[in-house]
Amino acid sequence: MRRIGGCTMATAATAEAPGEAPDTTGRRAMALFAPYKGRLLLIALAILTTSALGVLTPFLTQRVFDDALFVPGGPRVGLLAWLVGAMIAIAVVSATIGIGQTYLTTMLGNEVMQSLRDRLFEHLQRMHLGFFTSTRTGSIQSRLDNDVGGVQSVVTDTASSILGNVVTVVASVVAMLALSWQLSLVAFVLLPVFVALQVRVGRVRRRIASSTQSSLSDMSAITQETLSVSGVLLAKVFGRQDHEIARYREENRRQTELQVRQTMSGQSFFAVVTGFFALIPAVVYLVAGLLASGGGAGLSAGTLVAFTTLQTRLLFPIVNLLRVSLDVQTSLALFRRIFEYLDLVPQLRDSPAARPLSRTEARGEVEFRDVWFRYPGEDAGAEPGPWAIEDLSLRIAPGQLAAVVGPSGAGKTTLSSLVPRLYDVDAGAVLLDGNDVRDLTLGSLPDLVGMVTQESYLFHATIADNLRYAAPDATDEQLRAAARAANIAEHIGSLPDGYDTMVGERGYRLSGGEKQRVAIARVILSDPRILVLDEATSALDTTSERLVQQALETVMAGRTTIAIAHRLSTILSADVIFALDGGRLVEHGTHDELLDRGGLYAQLYAEQFGGGAVEARCADGVRFSDGKVLAQRATKGPNAA
Template sequence: MTSSGASSGAGSTAGDARLGRRVIALFRPYRGRLALIGVAILVTAGLGIVNPFLTQAVFDDALFAPGGADLGLLGVLVAAMVVIALVSGLIGVGQTYLTTVVGNRVMQDLRDRLFAHLQRMHLGFFTSTKTGVIQSRLDNDVSGVQSVVTETASSILGNVVTVVASVVAMLALSWQLSIVAFVLMPVFVLLQIRVGRVRRRVAASTQASLSDMSAITQESLSVSGVLLAKVFGRQEHEVDRYRAENARQTDLQVRQTMTGQSFFAVVQAFFAITPAAVYLVAGYVGTGTGGALLSAGTLVAFTTLQSRLLFPAVQLLRVSLDVQTSLALFGRIFAYLDLVPAITDPPGARTVTKEQARGAVELRDVWFRYPPSEEDEAPDGTAAERAPVWALQDLSLRIEPGQLAAVVGPSGAGKTSLSYLVPRLYDVDRGSVRLDDIDVRELTLPSLAAIIGMVTQDTYLFHATIAENLRYAAPDATDAQLEAAARAANIHDRITTFEAGYDTVVGERGYRLSGGEKQRLAIARVILADPRVLILDEATSALDTVSERLVQHALESVMSGRTTIAIAHRLSTVLAADVIFALDGGRLVEHGTHAELLARGGLYAKLYAEQFGGGAVEARCADGVRFRDGEVIRQERPSEVA
C-alpha cells in the first residue's frame, strides 16, 4: 500500500513537472519581452526594499538625530522616497503592458494551435465526440487559464523577488524579530500544498461540468434542436436538463472559490497578529541583559518590511493554488493536443493535380470497420471486448474514368462507408482504395480534396450569404463564375427572385432555404470546385418528387465528363448509370446495368420491385414538374426567403 501510494505520488509529481515544462515552452517565442519584464520586476522590487531603509534613516538620522532634527537630510530622504515611488509606478505601467501583451499572445497561440490541431483530426473523432464538449475545451478551458498565463509568471517572479529581498533585509535588521515573523511559514507551505490538490480536483470537475453545459446548449439551442423540442413538446425537459447541470456547475464554482478560504484567513490573521508579537519581543530584546538594543528607526523599518512581506507572501500562496488549478485545465488542453490524427500524409506522399488525374476509382479486397467511440469503452477505460463489426467486407470493385457508377442496397449495407473511403475520410483496415491505380494513402490530402468532390444528403451551409457559401469551394471565384455555376445547378433563377440576390443570408445551416434549394446550392459549390471525381451520397433521398427532379436535372451538368459515384436509396436516381453495384451486409453481391440486374432477379431486382412495384419509374420521377428545352416550366413552391 505504501509503496503503491509513493509510486503514485512520484508519478503525479513527474507528470506535473512534464506539464509545467510544456506550459513554460509556450512562452519561448517571447523570450526577449520576458527578459524585459524580468528586469522591470527586479528593479521595482529592489526599489521597494530601499524605502524601509530610507524610513530608518528618516527616524534615526533626520528626525531623532543626536544633535537634533536635520531638516536638510530629511528633505533629501523624502525627495528620494517620492522619486522612487514615481519611478516604480512608471516601471509598473510598462511591466503591466508587456505582461498583458505576452500573456494574451500566448493564449492566442494556444487557441490557434488547438483549433488547427482539431481541424486535422479525422472524421471519426468528431462523430464520437459531442460538439459542445469540443467547443468547451477550446473556449472554457483556454479562458480558464488565461488569467494565470497573463498574470501568474510576472506575479510569481515579482513576489518571489520581493519576499526574498524583504527576508534578507529583515534578517539584516534583526534576526531575533525575523524568527518571530517566520516561525509558522513552513506549516503554511505544507497546508497550501494540500489545499492546492483539492482545488485541482474541483477545477477538473468544474470544467467537465462546463463541457456538459456547452454540449446541452449546442444541442438544444441549435435550429435543429429547438425544432425537435417544439415538435415533441419537450421544451420543459430541455429546461430541466440545463437547470440540473447549471445547479451542479454553481455548486462546483462555490466549492472551487471556498476551498482554501479558511487557510487564507488563518494566514492573514497570523500576519496581522505578528506585528504585536514583534513589538513584544522588541521590548525584551531591547531591554534584556546582553540584548542588542533596537532603535525606533530599526523597529519601524522592520514592521514596514513585514507589512510589505504580507501581500507578496499571501499572493504567492494564492498563485500557487491557481497554478495547481490551472494545471488541471492545461492537462485537458494538452490531452487534445496529444491526440494523434488517424489520417495524415505519409512521408514522401505524392501530389497529383486535377489535370493529371484520370478519375479511375478501385477498391481492392477492402475490409473496414469504424473505430470505437467513448461509449464503446469498458468501465475501466479499456476498449470493450467484442467481435468486430465490419462495415465493409472483402469488397472489390472498379469504376472507369468518366463512368457514372451507382451504389445501391438496403440500409446498413455499407454504401456511405464506401463513399467515406474514397476521399480518405477514413482509412481501410485491410486492402486498399486506389485512384488511377495509386493507393489513396500515398497521395497528399490536399491532392485528394482537389480531385474528389462530394455532395451529401445533409447539406451544410454557413450562416452567411449565398455568394460566401459558394466561394467556400473557390475563394477567388468571380461573380460571373458564381452565376455560371448557379445556372449549371439550376438555381440561378431562384436566387434572382430573392431581394438581395447572391447577397441573401441563408440562415444557420441554410434553414431559410428549401431542401431542393440547399441541394442545388451544394451542387453549384461542387461545380466551382471542379473535381475530377464526384461522390453523391444520398443527394436526393430526402427531397419531394418535384425537388428531386430539379436536383437531378442540375446533377446532369455536374456529372458530365466526371467519374461519378452515386449512393442512393431511391433507385430512380440510378437508372442511367453505366454500372450499378449492389451491396448487402458490407459485401458486393452483384453488379451490372439496370437491365442486366433486373434480368438477373437478384437483390437489385428485389429493391426495384419493393420500391416501384414494377411501375413506370420515369413517369413517377417526372410527376409534378415539366421541362421544355432544358427550362423548368412549373417551379416548386416558394420558400420562406421569398
C-alpha cells in the same frame, strides 16, 4: 486511459500519477513561453528593478527616524528633504516601470493564449471524421473557450507575479535579517506550516477545477445541441422544452456548487495566514521590549519601524505567492484537459512518400481492391464494430456513372467515405488512377473528389460566401454560371438581396431542394474530377428532385460519378450498378442485366416499382425466399485463409 473519438488518451486521474504527469504538464505549460525569451528578460529586469527599489524604502524610513527626525538638537530639515525626495522618486520610478511591465505581461499572456488556441484549433481540424462523430461539438467548443480561457489570467499574470513576489520576499527577508535576526525568527516561525497547508489545499482545488471544467463542457454541449435550430425544432415537435430546461438547470446548479467550492477552498487558510501576519507587529513590539528590558542591546525606533514596514511588506508577496501557487495547481488541471486534445494523434496523416495528384493529370478511375473496413470502438479496450465493408473489389472506369445500391446498412455510405479518404481501410486499398489514396497527400484529395450528401451543410452566411467556400477566388460571373448549372440561379435572382441573401443557420431559410442545389453549385465551382453523390435526392419532394436531378446531370458530365442511391429511379441509366448487402458486393451490371439476373437489385426494384414478387434462381451467392435476401457471407476477417 480513455478513448476520445477512437483515440486513446490519459484521463485526468491517470495524469495525476505521482512523479509523472504533474511535472510533464508543468514543463509543457512553461514551454509555451519559449518563443518569447527576449520579452521575458525585459519583464524580469523590470521586476528586479521595482523590487529592489521597493526594498530601499524601509531603509530610507529608518534614516528618517534615526538621522533626520529624532536627533539631538531637533530635526535635520535638509537631510529630511533629501530622504523624502528619494522616497518620492522611488515611488514615481516604480510606478512608471510598473506600467511598462503590465503592458509587456499582458501582451505576453494574450499572445501565448492566442498561440495555444490557434494550435488547438489547427490540431482539431486535422482530426479524422470519427473523432467528431463520437464527440459532442459542445465539448470540443468548451476546450477552446472555457479551458483556454480558464488559464488565460494565470498565464498572463503568473510569471511576473511569481518572479516579482519571490524577489520581494528574498530581498525583504535579507533586509529583515540585517536589521534583527531575533525579530526575523518570530516573523518566520510558522512559514513552513503555511507551505504544507498550501500544498494540501492545492490538491483539493485541482480536483475541483477539473470537475468544474467538465461541468462547463457539459453545459456547453447542452446549449449547443438544444439551442441550435435543429435542437429547438426537435424539442418543440416533441414537446420536450420543459425537459431540456430541467436538464440545463440541473447542470447549471452543479456548476454553481462547483464554482462556490472552488472559490471557498482555501479561504480559511488565507484568513489564518493574513491574521498571523497582522498579529506579528504586536509580537515584534513585545519581543523588542523584552530584549531591551533584559539588558541586551535595544533597537532604535527607526530600526523597529523599518522592520515592521518590511514585515508588512512581506505579507502581501507571501500571500500572493500562496495564491498563485494554488492558481497554478488549478490551471494544471485545465492544461491537462487542453493537452489531452493536443496529444490525440490524427489517424489520417500524409505518409513520408505521399505526393499530390493534380486535377489535370487525374483521369478519374476508382478501384476498390480487396477492401475490408470497420469503424473503431469508441471506448478504450472496446472491440471494433462489425465489418462495414468485407472483401470488396470493384472498378469504375474514368467518366463512368456508377450507382451503388443496397438495403439500409449495406455499406453504401461507408464506401462513399473511403473514396475521399475520410477513413482509412483496415485491409486492401482504395485506388485513384492506380494510386493508393494513402500515397496521395490529403491536401490534394479535395481537388479530385467532390461530394454532395443527403443533408448539405451551409454556413450562416450569404449565398455568395457559401459558394466561394469551394473556390475563394471565384468571380461573380463564375458564381452565376455555377448557379445556372445547378438550376438555382433563377431562385437566387428572385430574392431581394440576391447572392447577398443570408441563408440562416445550416441554411434553414432555404428549402431542402434549394439548399441541395446551392451545394451542387458549390461542387461545380470546385470542379472535381470524381463526384460522389450520397443519396443526394432521397429527402426531396418530386419537384425538387427533378430540379436537383437536372442539376446533377450537368455536374456529372465528363466526370467519374459514384451515386449512392436509395431511389432507383435516379440511377436507371447508370453505366454500371453495384449491389451491396452487408458490406459485400453481391452483383453488378447494368439496369437491364441486373433485372434479368433476378438478384438483389431486381428485388429492390420490384419493391419500389411493384410488378409482383421477383422469382429468381440462386445467383452470385444470393437467392430469395419469402421475399427476403439470403446471402452467403464470409464471417472472418481479411486475413482469413
